[in-house]
Amino acid sequence: MRPYVFVNCAMSADGKISTIERRQVKISGKDDFDRVDRIKAGTDGIMVGIGTVLADNPSLTVKSADRKAERSASGRDENPVRIVVDSMARTPADADILVKGSGRRIIAVSAAAPADRVNTLRNRAEVIVLGERSVDLTALMDALGERGIGRLMVEGGGTLIWGLFAAGLVDEFRTYIGSVVIGGSAAPTPVDGEGFFRESDFPRLSLKGIERIDDGVLLTWSVEK
Numbered sequence: 001m002r003p004y005v006f007v008n009c010a011m012s013a014d015g016k017i018s019t020i021e022r023r024q025v026k027i028s029g030k031d032d033f034d035r036v037d038r039i040k041a042g043t044d045g046i047m048v049g050i051g052t053v054l055a056d057n058p059s060l061t062v063k064s065a066d067r068k069a070e071r072s073a074s075g076r077d078e079n080p081v082r083i084v085v086d087s088m089a090r091t092p093a094d095a096d097i098l099v100k101g102s103g104r105r106i107i108a109v110s111a112a113a114p115a116d117r118v119n120t121l122r123n124r125a126e127v128i129v130l131g132e133r134s135v136d137l138t139a140l141m142d143a144l145g146e147r148g149i150g151r152l153m154v155e156g157g158g159t160l161i162w163g164l165f166a167a168g169l170v171d172e173f174r175t176y177i178g179s180v181v182i183g184g185s186a187a188p189t190p191v192d193g194e195g196f197f198r199e200s201d202f203p204r205l206s207l208k209g210i211e212r213i214d215d216g217v218l219l220t221w222s223v224e225k
């Protein structure tokens with residue numbers, strides 16, 4: 001069975017998730033980062049695209065000692081399984097996601113990924129090859145389900161989130177809107193990629209929650225199937 005997939009991302013008041021140079025910016029405040037840590041601690045897996053690894057070098061670890069202890073006490077790893085979608089196996093061998101914290105890592109690559117880079121990554125993570133030139137996200141979800149991942153959090157970026165929406169794989173979409181303006185017509189947004197052309201293809205959402213956090217607002221949408 002495929003995991004329940006929820007996307008969580010933070011955008012500026014003008015709908016950007018980073019600067020035009022793809023430089024990471026703090027959009028969330030302290031309470032929102034704590035919320036992110038709480039939901040991360042409650043998931044089986046957490047996924048990002050290679051663009052996010054190269055831009056932000058996230059570790060995707062659970063930060064709170066209490067939450068890590070709680071996970072360990074229930075027989076789980078301190079961190080959810082960390083997953084990178086990386087068609088050409090560009091994840092650096094010293095990326096924080098590979099070297100920081102304990103727990104499993106999965107790197108999903110395509111058949112076009114150079115063998116030497118794939119072999120290097122195999123020393124640090126489970127590498128799954130799916131798709132010809134880009135990763136087949138539907139097959140990846142099936143593979144994650146087979147590995148026992150029931151709840152999957154996706155942190156971005158916009159290209160990966162687009163791919164997931166385009167494949168009809170998103171169940172829930174959570175956007176935190178922070179009190180900052182970033183601007184730039186080419187700055188990344190929560191959903192980038194090619195975009196949908198026909199209105200009939202737009203994923204339809206249903207608003208499930210509105211919450212004020214820090215000086216911004218969290219919107220929780222479910223995706224109608």
Ligand SMILES: NC(=O)c1ccc[n+]([C@@H]2O[C@H](COP(=O)([O-])OP(=O)(O)OC[C@H]3O[C@@H](n4cnc5c(N)ncnc54)[C@H](O)[C@@H]3O)[C@@H](O)[C@H]2O)c1
Binds near residue numbers: 018048056087136160
């Ligand atoms: N504010 C936030 O919440 C937040 C969260 C994460 C990332 N970001 C920002 O997002 C930016 C990075 O986003 P991005 O769009 O460049 O990269 P991304 O993280 O979305 O990764 C995209 C990559 O995923 C891989 N991929 C493989 N198969 C795919 C498929 N079928 N569909 C889609 N992608 C596939 C490709 O190699 C592609 O280049 C950075 O600037 C980062 O700071 C912001």
Ligand SMILES: Nc1nc(=O)c(N)c(NC[C@H](O)[C@H](O)[C@H](O)COP(=O)(O)O)[nH]1
Binds near residue numbers: 010026058060
């Ligand atoms: N929720 C959220 N608010 C933000 O303001 C912001 N810039 C991100 N960005 C996501 C980023 O790509 C990383 O996922 C996190 O920063 C976690 O990374 P760490 O585990 O702390 O290394 N996410």
